[in-house]
Amino acid sequence: MIAAVLVRFAYLAVSHAFAALWLLRMTDREKDVEILALRHQLAVLQRQLGGQRPRLRPEDRALFAALLVPLASATLRRLRLLASPDTVLRWHRDLMKRRHARMCVNRRPGRPHTVASIRQLVLRLATDNPSWGYRRIHGELALLGVAIAASTVWEILKTAGVDPAPRRTTVTWADFLRSQAEAILAMDSIETVTLNGQRQYVLAAIHHASRRVRIVGTTAHPTHAWVTQAIRNLLMDLEDTGHLAQIKFLIRDRDAKYPALIDKILGAVGITTVPTGLRMPRMNSITERWVRTLRTELLDRTLIWNQTHLRHALREYERHYNGHRTHRSLAAAAPLRARPRPLEPDQIERLTVDRRDHLGGVIHEYHRAA
Structure with a gap:
């Protein structure tokens, strides 16, 4: 409907524009004669209508409003029109309201959207x-x-x-772990059973920032004396590698295998013990995740004969985990190996890869051929 009105209005505007061009070549006397003739025709039409008002289309009203509104009100009242001057002015106001309404619809309400x-x-x-x-x-x-x-x-x-x-x-526990990752060492014990039916206990520690794992020791009898000596061995290893000074916290669970003496030993070198909450393994989530990885990649896929075999397998896996296995938290690097630089396209075309098996093929490592 609106589109049809606009098309008809455009047609009328163009036709009257050409009519205006035709008036330019007419003299004033000719224009006066035409005006008198048109006025007489309008009077005849009004007399024939018998007082009835002619029906104008929307495009006719718009054209009348556009042509006549610029004239003064007194001039409008002297003209003999089909509609009164007030009606023509009302048509013009309605035309402006519709135009303003269309502009408001295109605008977005309220304040502009933030970048x-x-x-x-x-x-x-x-x-x-x-x-x-x-x-x-x-x-x-x-x-x-x-x-x-x-x-x-x-x-x-x-x-x-x-x-x-x-x-x-x-501060949430997760925020604390992220902010203090360089100073946090986490510890946990893992239980496994060898083929000879002996239950073995593995004590391991992991550094939160580097994800480096240290297998502290394995034993069938985790006494307080054994755990205490294992902690001393861990501190000596940290001192030898130059990492003891940066460790300020040790996270562990509340297992009875940990004696109160280890808190004093750790406190003597400036390390504070942080026990996890009761039945809250997520407080030691990084270590718990590593225990799951150890079981999935090694213990569940290997037949462990005895304690000697277990220690050998754990040493091999510790070397593989720290020196070769990629970590998502380290952007595909390993704790003790930086991520290599990407190869160039021509190097990729000539790339040759060798596979090295460990622990009877349980662990596969891939290296570039020399």
Whole structure:
């Protein structure tokens, strides 16, 4: 409907534009004669209608409004028109209202949408600094030269499901582990049974930041004396490798195998023991995940004959885990091996790979051929 009206109005506007060009070649006397003739025709039509008002189409009203509104009101009243001057002015007002309404529909209501990069920056600041409220983030953005209202920061955080109020000051256990990874050593014990029916206990420790694993020892009788000596051996290993100074926390469970003496031994070198909560293995999640990996990749796939065989298998797996196996948390590097530089296209075409088997083929390692 609207499209048809616009098409008809355009047709009328173009036809009258050509008519206006035709008037340019007419003299004033000719124009006066034509005006008198048209007025007489209008009077005849009004007399024939018998007082009935002619029906005008929307495009006719729009054309009348566009042509006649620029004239003064007194001039409009002197003209002999099919509609009164007030009606023509009302048509013009309706035309302007419809035009304004179309412009408002195309505009987006409310304030303009915040740029995506600013929204990402707000969420990044909130993630990196859990204790910051929305006003603290607003101040940091001001220092960066980002002009944004504090209420907008609040809305961005609220929409993303982040509490904008400063009640996020409590540090979660996961945040603590990430922030203190360089200073955390975690420990756990693993149980396994050899083919001769003997139950063996493996004590292992893992560094959170580097993911380096140390097999502290294996025994069939984890007495307090054995555990204490194993802790001393671990501290000597850390001192020999130069890592003892950076370790400040040791996470372990509340197993009765750990004597109270080890807390004093660790405290003497500046390491604080952090016991996990009751039935809360997630507090030692990195070690628990490594235990699962050890069982999946070694213990569940190998027939362990006795304690000697177990120690040999654990030494081989420790070497493989620290020196070759990739880690997602280390961007595909190994704890003791950096990720190599990517090969060039021509090197990839000439690439030859050799496989090295360990522990009877349980562990496969792939290396570039020399």
